[in-house]
Amino acid sequence: MALRTAFRGRAALSGLLSCSSHGRLSPSFISQRKNSTSPKIKVDYDQTTGVAVMRMQSPPVNSLSLDFLTEVCISLEKLEMDKGCRGIIITSNQPKVFSAGLDILEMYGKSPEHCGEFWKAVQEMWLKLYGSNMVTIAAINGSSPAGGCLMSLTCDYRIMADNPRYSIGLNETQLGIVAPFWFKDTMVNTVGHRNTEMALELGLLYKPAEALKIGLVDQLVPEDQVLTAATQTITKWLAIPEHARQITKSMMRKQTIEKLRSNREADIQNFVNFITKESIQKSLRMYMEMLKQKKA
Amino acid sequence: MALRTAFRGRAALSGLLSCSSHGRLSPSFISQRKNSTSPKIKVDYDQTTGVAVMRMQSPPVNSLSLDFLTEVCISLEKLEMDKGCRGIIITSNQPKVFSAGLDILEMYGKSPEHCGEFWKAVQEMWLKLYGSNMVTIAAINGSSPAGGCLMSLTCDYRIMADNPRYSIGLNETQLGIVAPFWFKDTMVNTVGHRNTEMALELGLLYKPAEALKIGLVDQLVPEDQVLTAATQTITKWLAIPEHARQITKSMMRKQTIEKLRSNREADIQNFVNFITKESIQKSLRMYMEMLKQKKA
């Protein structure tokens, strides 16, 4: 319980990954998620514009737990199947954070089977988002490390709050773990090989102004205008002939997507072998202890 | 006839593709093209410098019709075979436009066979220009959308008139059609993956200053100095040891070229299947109607 508490505060935001308490899926929970408003994701879908706003609201820091990832995927599937829905804005309902990334508690002290199931869900989210036919805009209204950054990178366009207390980046290396090849490929496609090499080797987190400079985000706006700007942007994107835009998006991304799709099992096995190593588990434990002390 | 007239004016410049009147090749026309000065391309070849200036002069907007493309290819072949010719400057003799791109009339209401023949000519022009052993400089003295932009991108260096009324870009998506993979590859090689993704999905046309910023063109000069600057530039390029420069150019481009060369038939089939779709034909018709109304 102490550990859970530790991740409720600001401390987690300064970190690399995140964790949150969560239980296994219960039947009632699953049925709840069939509503457009599920516990961890609030979806506001406007049929007149064809735009859905997905608000992440999994306290404290929108950690990407297995449950959360499953909800994201179910929400995306529902929207993707709705012919009227043409665009998504992804944003956070939690203060100061977009998403703090993958939930450490899904990887620490868990069985290889659980770790594998978790990793499959991370892959699934990436495949659904990076391969989405819809226009996807990240309205980054808080810090966005690791998996949070990955979510942003899958979108067609990234608007970030111009607040120097926030940062964004794939900082896995700082924690002693490794961003997999498809995280890397997504970043290379966005900011090029050299920026990615340096960012991933050092586990860099970028302030908004730096992120804009290297192209990690596309636009900075005052914090209270992130959603407005995202709405204006998506309107422009939706004015583009849809079929041609979709084919073009697919052409730009299919090689990167295909690379994971044809290597999913090996990638899962690779992750499980790595994360269940004693030395890596020790790193995770030390990291969580450090967070606890920060909190205390 | 009304349609033809519609494309004679300024309206076409604001558009995405272009069209022009043209007839089928007649025997006398073919023989004319054996002269260095053919109807649609004027070639001024200076044997003392080894530089040929290719002036596009196909009214009103240098649309890339089948005839025009054939002439471009024949001119290039002749120059490539002349051992003394070491460099080409490509520019326009039409006011305000470099080239308005592929001629819509070659794709609208035409048989699959005709569309296939047309596409093969587009491929051929790209293969000849992107794979040319000669130094190639684009002297972009007007707007250069779609296929016009592609021509520029095949060159070794791009100098554009610094006139904010002109624009350049692969804007096919705006018309509801899709830039094929080799247009995309050429652009990625020039401005990188992320700029290309956004440019192609939105069908962006860039003002000269924006084009310079992302590297879509290499240099801006006042409008009346485009050709002078191109001549100065090509002199520098021709001072480089030729054999080494050619091998290096080939090394940089051969993978991209090989990708189309080994997929020409499939690419033609893909284009024909797409462009002859009822929905796409309808898009083209609506676009031409829009141009007519603008004109009227």
Add this chain to the structure above:
Amino acid sequence: MALRTAFRGRAALSGLLSCSSHGRLSPSFISQRKNSTSPKIKVDYDQTTGVAVMRMQSPPVNSLSLDFLTEVCISLEKLEMDKGCRGIIITSNQPKVFSAGLDILEMYGKSPEHCGEFWKAVQEMWLKLYGSNMVTIAAINGSSPAGGCLMSLTCDYRIMADNPRYSIGLNETQLGIVAPFWFKDTMVNTVGHRNTEMALELGLLYKPAEALKIGLVDQLVPEDQVLTAATQTITKWLAIPEHARQITKSMMRKQTIEKLRSNREADIQNFVNFITKESIQKSLRMYMEMLKQKKA
């Protein structure tokens, strides 16, 4: 002898490649190199920090001769095998030059066998440096053309003296020879496809400020602070969890490395066939004559 003298002076620095006098390996010379301080490379290894400083000191301009390359590789192997050594700073003990690049005398008037042996050593240096598990920092305290630039490009980070009299670049084309595909790949990974295309076709040498602008170097500092800055930088890099950093570095580079590794013999044959051509030998002779005249 006259030729040797010619390369002792400043003239060689303005050039593209370089040459230096050298003899074949003698047994006593080989045994010398087992010391951490060998004739052409001085290695200062600080066991408390885990950082080794490799100072190139092969007069006049640190030409990459066969002997010199062999020494570099032996030094690197020794450091790589020492578990305590975690980072290398590569710098020059010669004034005004980091390294003037491949030694022309190893390619001019030599047997195909010798040229092949030389090229294998160039490959070996690149494979060892680009694939090193250690943190590698180039402290570029002088001009760094051709092979000197390649050495810099293999490092994790490049700090250059902010002196406009120095320059850096892969300028092989200027001499009539061609940078091989793996030089090209290394540069593309650093500055992207378009910058590389133009740099290699024209054989460009960049002043420090230009090099910084395109990302060919990462940081400029006053000339007397290059080594200090490199030491500060490597301290930051060494603070990153090592195993994760190494796996990440390998992930970023393995495809490029594998491409040469699986084509070494063909690449050697290709180099030998090219460099032993009469026309290329003539280019090298003319270049050396030009250097002699400059000197006189």
